[in-house]
Amino acid sequence: MPRTPVTVTVTGAAGQIGYALLFRVASGQLLGPDTPVRLRLLEITPALSAAEGTAMELDDCAFPLLAGIDITDDPATAFDGTNVALLVGARPRTKGMERGDLLEANGGIFKPQGRAINDHAADDVKVLVVGNPANTNALIARAAAPDVPAERFTAMTRLDHNRALTQLARKTGASVSDIRRLTIWGNHSATQYPDIFHAEVAGKNAAEAVGDETWLAEEFIPTVAKRGAAIIEARGASSAASAANAAVDHVHTWVHGTPEGDWTSMAVVSDGSYGVPEGLISSFPVTTANGSWQIVQGLEINEFSRPRIDASVQELIDEREAVSGLGLI
Ligand SMILES: NC(=O)c1ccc[n+]([C@@H]2O[C@H](COP(=O)([O-])OP(=O)(O)OC[C@H]3O[C@@H](n4cnc5c(N)ncnc54)[C@H](O)[C@@H]3O)[C@@H](O)[C@H]2O)c1
Numbered sequence: 629m630p631r632t633p634v635t636v637t638v639t640g641a642a643g644q645i646g647y648a649l650l651f652r653v654a655s656g657q658l659l660g661p662d663t664p665v666r667l668r669l670l671e672i673t674p675a676l677s678a679a680e681g682t683a684m685e686l687d688d689c690a691f692p693l694l695a696g697i698d699i700t701d702d703p704a705t706a707f708d709g710t711n712v713a714l715l716v717g718a719r720p721r722t723k724g725m726e727r728g729d730l731l732e733a734n735g736g737i738f739k740p741q742g743r744a745i746n747d748h749a750a751d752d753v754k755v756l757v758v759g760n761p762a763n764t765n766a767l768i769a770r771a772a773a774p775d776v777p778a779e780r781f782t783a784m785t786r787l788d789h790n791r792a793l794t795q796l797a798r799k800t801g802a803s804v805s806d807i808r809r810l811t812i813w814g815n816h817s818a819t820q821y822p823d824i825f826h827a828e829v830a831g832k833n834a835a836e837a838v839g840d841e842t843w844l845a846e847e848f849i850p851t852v853a854k855r856g857a858a859i860i861e862a863r864g865a866s867s868a869a870s871a872a873n874a875a876v877d878h879v880h881t882w883v884h885g886t887p888e889g890d891w892t893s894m895a896v897v898s899d900g901s902y903g904v905p906e907g908l909i910s911s912f913p914v915t916t917a918n919g920s921w922q923i924v925q926g927l928e929i930n931e932f933s934r935p936r937i938d939a940s941v942q943e944l945i946d947e948r949e950a951v952s953g954l955g956l957i
Pocket residue numbers: 639640641642643644645646670671672675716717718719720737757758759760761762784785787788816866867868871
């Protein structure tokens with residue numbers, strides 16, 4: 629018997645990630661093959677027609693799990709009763725725009741959306757922020773939603789995690805499915821720190837299997853951390869299908885759990901673990917079970933990793949100060 633549909637809201641639904649994401653959500657890849665979904669597409673008014681075109685295509689796929697589609701430019705309607713909110717739509721940096729301008733423009737999007745989630749979403753709402761700067765946009769949305777438990781606001785570093793898996797698999801000649809316990813720490817930005825010191829490749833410590841700190845410092849870390857920029861350079865547009873894939877992975881893992889003996893990377897609200905100031909939304913090694921996440925505890929942070937984690941966390945602290953100065957949190 630079909631279950632009650634789960635309401636999934638996607639913002640920026642007419643954008644390029646939205647286009648790659650919606651069909652996967654509707655086909656059941658986000659929540660599983662037994663869970664019907666009702667889609668809510670939020671767009672700005674000028675993009676509503678494009679969102680309607682995408683909805684027509686969704687209809688034309690005749691997905692058995694798709695229980696309905698609503699399209700709106702009103703956040704209160706978009707988040708009404710929503711169970712899963714995928715906040716993709718954001719203001720990209722344009723020529724001449726300073727960092728402060730970018731944060732302010734995104735504050736104008738994520739603050740009202742956070743408030744609408746606070747006032748209208750379902751009690752069990754789970755929020756994933758994809759739109760950049762993702763960690764700080766999540767911080768802004770979370771601050772505007774004091775009635776929603778803080779742990780429901782997350783930001784995406786799963787794309788970075790997946791990128792790191794592939795680079796490590798290539799270096800070691802292993803398959804990505806042989807790799808466990810890799811971690812992205814910090815911000816979804818070029819300061820992020822992909823950490824293989826606790827990772828395993830086919831059961832062996834990954835750093836030992838690689839045995840090449842120069843490769844780690846000079847190739848692996850910059851390749852993963854600057855991959856977004858490399859894709860923009862090559863494609864003329866930022867990553868879309870891989871970002872949508874990572875969003876599907878993030879929510880699927882949050883809902884269905886991490887495999888025994890493994891973890892994933894998610895940007896979640898810090899409880900002070902590993903010296904990351906409480907309240908920052910920073911990427912950590914995380915396990916999930918029964919729809920909840922937990923930061924993996926007790927990992928030893930070595931001299932190679934410590935300054936790299938600290939540098940990315942400092943960037944998050946600076947972003948928090950900037951949005952605080954703008955009155956956004
Ligand atoms: N976290 C990650 O790993 C990751 C990876 C790739 C891209 N991104 C980010 O995701 C975001 C979206 O990327 P994209 O390629 O789809 O961009 P895009 O420009 O193709 O689409 C963005 C869409 O958002 C819409 N939008 C703008 N303001 C909105 C609002 N207030 N409410 C609803 N919709 C709104 C726009 O109309 C547009 O259709 C960007 O910020 C990008 O930098 C993050």
